[in-house]
Amino acid sequence: MSNATDCQPLFAAVPAQEAKRGSGSWHFLGRVSRLPFRAAKGARCHPFLTALFLLVLLAGSGAGLWGYASHQWRGAQSALNAERPDEARARLALCLRVWPRNPEVHLLAARAARLTGDFPAAEAHLNRCLELQEGATEGVQLEFLLMRVQAGDIDTLAPALFRLVDQKHPESSMILDSLARAYIHRLRYKPAYGCLSRWIEAQPTSAKPYYWRAWALERLNNPKAAKLDYARALELDPNLLPARLRVAEMHLEDRMPDDAQPHLEYLQRQSPDDPRVRARFGIYHYLRGNAAQARELMEPALAELPTDAPLLITLANLDIQENQPERAEPRLRAALRADPADTEALFALAAALRLQGRTQDAADTLAEHDRKRAALARINAILKDLTDSPTGTADNDAELGGMFLEIGRENVALYWLERALERDPNNARAHRTLAEHYQTKGDLPKAEAHRRQARAPATIPTPGAGTRPAP
Template structure:
């Protein structure tokens, strides 16, 4: 039967203009996932970019243990609206479930492997359990002493606890395995800086910046170390690059002011210090 364009619009319009999703919500709450999925698919047949329908279908598929299908629908919802909060929320939940499933598979296949201990350490890190984190990372290290991520993680953990000598031993091992490991080079530079071995710190930080020129943290550390080593001219150039990239970082402006003052450029130093004071004041006023 032939249907006019206007009538077709009227038939489809209620689906496009506003769908009552309460029955679908009720079905999801009561575990009637097939019913909720059928409703969502019905809407998508007429409106393929309806983000609410994609999210509803994803939730129904999650209830049916179809993780791949749920991921597909959430991805479609985010294509329609990258800031869709519901899609982002359920994607986070789905990611957690998938991670748990994959960990269970890994644990079942190799319960005492380096990877399992590494994942346990990362989980304990999120729980602020530094003792357990170190224990698991050391277990991972014993099983795979050439794992660069594990070596760097141990170095980072020990460095935050001011155990620089131990940290450096792990960073050094990581650097030996991978001479271009940014984390190892940055860690070694930070440890040498703390020990006031500025020339050694400069060597490591120079290499770290070469590996990742976009790292503001490495550039800042490099500039600060140059300043401590009485190289204000080089420090100024580095710190200006950091300031251009991170104009709201007050510490960069403070160090830049010091470098300029050491170079005898008082007016520029005063201007940089004024930026530092303004940023400090604004951050104090921010609740």
């Protein structure tokens, strides 16, 4: 054991006068280089103090990490409430490292993953909850159900979920939110409207259901009621950016830039770096006839919003006005790649092609515009008047699927065709449409299977078959 006389203070300082002695800095650096050895010697001489120091250091680090993780946990909850699931997942990554065995953290991580559409990650977190809790809690079971709903299994699960809402389940708002989003994703706006109305009844001071119901009302061709719901959402939450942005867009679509101006100015103060705000301000200036200011705002925004249809179409129209149809054409084709049924883009493309002297291409594009415009009108009529109504039939769903294929929306088309066959497995119209679709895709076995089904004799439907009232 070392003598007490050999022991120095744990972290002995270099005397100031020694730093000035001898050859100056070389002597000083030599003393500094021996600091680790002095520290080790001090640790041997003062083991208790060393241990205490390290314990305090570790405790401080642990407390700091715990506090930071708690901050991230609260931030993740706020991000989910504000519909920012990607941000929530980033924050929860640290929480999962600090609390890897906490089922509550895994449950929230599952919810965030589900809302971003990452079902494998959501399922992995839920399975981890099952392991940690040695079984399924009510919260885990509910999250599994909502994941299935979001994946498309709506009609099977909706009755059970509505019963939970009727029983005043504490997560009723989340249940109605998830159901409404699933219906909206599949263009079933009537049941979505019903879910959102029930949410408003349960939480009349929440802005979010008013915003989503306004969105559904627009699709049900009721812009007047939609504006009232948007206005109510902004009364409850003036900083609800999506609602205010949509109100500004509606005024711009109606070519009423003066009515859009106060909303755009509010958005600019609230979120000055948002490219969507800059883009809409550019459209505002375009409608006011300020071409230079419009282009100055829209061109930089396009780098961040390369598939934004209103921005692309407005820039293209500005190009056409300035007799630059060659610049307009690629913008419009980009908009059509994002949405082949964008009739406004098709009409502008026909104009751009005509200005280039490509009369036949312009005529073909205009014919496509007329065909898709008629198809969209029929689609909107079916969605508004027949879908999810007592008079709706499997044949309506099959017609809807065929029209979505016609305008280039394959995923939505397949959903409606499959739904038609769920309601009537022998529906010839759905089978014929699917046979033609798979033939075009080169999937000959599927095409032949549906062709055989289309030729099969139809069975006599039982009373009420082919109808399914909305929940």
